[in-house]
Amino acid sequence: MFDIFKKKTIEQPKKREIEQIEKVVKLESISQKVDALVQHNFQRDASSDVQGIGMDSATLKEAYTFGGGYGISPIVMQYFAEQSFIGYQTMSLLAQNWLISKACIIPAKDAIRNGYDITFNSGDDIDVRILDRIRELDKDFKINTNLVELSYFNKVFGIRICMFEIDSTDPQYYEKPFNIDSVKPKAYKGISQIDPVWITPILNSQNASDPSDMDFYVPEYWLVSGRKIHKSHLIIVKGDEVADILKPTYRYGGISLTQKIFLRVYSAERTANEAPMLVQTKRTNVRKTDIAQVNSNIDGFKAGLEAQIALRDNYGTLAIDLEEEVIQLDTSLAEVDTTIMTQYQLVAGIANIPIVKLLGTQMKGFSSGLGEYEAYYQELENEQNYIMTPLLDRHYQLLIKSYIEPEFGFNENATVVWKSVQSMSAKEKAEIQEIKSRTDATLANIGAIDGEAIQKRIITDPDSGYMGAVIETQESENILSELLDDSENKAQA
Incomplete structure (x- = not known):
């Protein structure tokens, strides 16, 4: 009567429906991966204001999901999110690579190669003994070494923190704002540079919660080995600035060259490593045969191939049956060198270094790069003015106050004038x-x-x-x- 106990026929989903389901599942997995990346790249539990809401705790998922007017694909967002902050330990490991190390150290050494002059505000002739004493103290404090280290590690980490060691009887000397008048004779002992993994930023309630504050998200103190150090005692240089919402993730530093360059270096190295493999495997032998007979005697066919391999090398003779035909296919290597050098040129472009300077050799098919060198010289001048000069200004301020004034009664502000970065011929x-x-x-x-x-x-x-x-x-x-x-x-x- 009624087919209530009859097993119902379950319709099989159509092929198109299956593809749509697989696509949705794939997008959901990508979206979940992007969620994880965003959770890693954005600090959601920042210092809170009086209402208990962190300034960087806004909902971020809408920035990459479909709809809502944002219109950015999760796949695209995943690609860029993976290039965010990679961690200081990872940067340290990556900086061991020869190419990344050269990209970081070459501009530092070139920027100080021709040196600089010191001038004083009065414009009067300075006693030669004073200048000689300053040069002597510069050697004692290893100022050139400190300048190279400052520039190099700023590119490696995206931030470099320099602390000036002052021998003071005041136990709270570093907690108080810097005061040059409190520096006693011969109290200046040298420059200590600190990796970002050993130092912790401390913000106050004002610069952590008020975006209108001029020092918003600028740490008031830094904690070093249990000591609170006021920011005025430190010279802090950074890489490219990031938006406020990313500053907690970057530990209030900037974007490092290591982070910007490592993917390109990986691609260049992998491409270069492919070249010897291509040379060894560029010849492919094709042996025409009857597939039906092969299937009927697969063991005999394998034995024949093994015997052929054993008896033949690149300089040997290949024996085949009268009715057999062998074809050799060669992979063209004509553009391999161009492909390899294009990858290294991308690395040089990110580092703002001429490729001839970075690799140390003139590459086939590349121009002399005079235009690139002009841009490189501008980059070196920026390195001098924005990275090295702040350190030198504080160094000479302390040097004159701590040594030159007690010895010669001379106390004038020194100004650093950099020499041209271009070396002229005779x-x-x-x-x-x-x-x-x-x-x-x-x-x-x-x-x-x-x-x-x-x-x-x-x-x-x-x-x-x-x-x-x-x-x-x-x-x-x-x-x-x-x-x-x-x-x-x-x-x-």
Whole structure:
């Protein structure tokens, strides 16, 4: 009567429906992975304000889900989220790679190679003994080594913290804001640089909760080995700045070169490693055969192949049956070197270093890179001005207060003037000296300067060949006379 006990036929899902279900499951798994990445990259439990809501605890899932007007695919979001903060321990390990290490250390050494001069606000002549003493103290404090280390580890970690060791009888010296007048004679002992894994930022209630505060998310203190150190005692340099919402994740540092470059380095190294493997396996032998007969005697076919492999190498002879046919396919290696060097060029582009400088050799098919070097010199000047100069300014402030003033009674603010990062050849220096001499003669002809002024310029110019020479007044007048005669002779010629 009624088919209530009859087993119902279950309709099988159509192929298209199955594909849609698999797609949804795949998207859900990607979305879950993105959720995990976001949980890792964004700190959700930041310091709270009086209402108990952290400034960076906003809902972030809508930023990458479909709908809501955001319109960004989880797959795209996953790719970029994986390139976020990788951790300082990981950065330390990655920096051991030869290419990452070179990308971090080369600009640091190039920036200080030609050195710098020190000038003082008064503009008066400084006693040579003072300058010699400053140079001597610079060697004692290893200032050049500290500058290279500062720049190198800033690129490795995205932040570098320098603390100036001051011998003070005040147990709360570092907790109080920096005061140069509290530095006693010979109290300045040197510069200590601290990796970010050993130091903890401390924010106060104001700069942790008020976005309108000028020091918002700028730690007031840093905790080092149980000591609270006020930020004014530290010189802190950073990589590229991140948005406020990411600062807790980055430990209030910046984006490191290591983080930006490691994926490209991995791709370049993998591509380069493929080259020898391609050379060894670029030849493929194709042996035409009857598949039906192979299936009927698979063991005999395998034995025949093994015998063929045993009897043949690249210099041997291959024996085949009269009716057999063997074809050898060769993989072309024509563009392999170009592909490899393109990957290394991407690495050099991220590091802002000419590829010839980074790899140390001129690559086939690449230009001399003069335009790249101009951009590189600008990068070095930025490194000098924004990374190294703040450290030097505080160093000389403490050096003069702690050593020079007690010994010589001299206390003026020092200013660092960097020399050109471009190294000139001997010919270029000689041409510049010739231009300077003609300028001296022209100015002397119109009475703008005298022989004494020219003498002073010559003995203070490190490229003149007469630096530090003592010239009597009569000799100075003779020099001026000779310059004027040469100028007149050239004009008549």
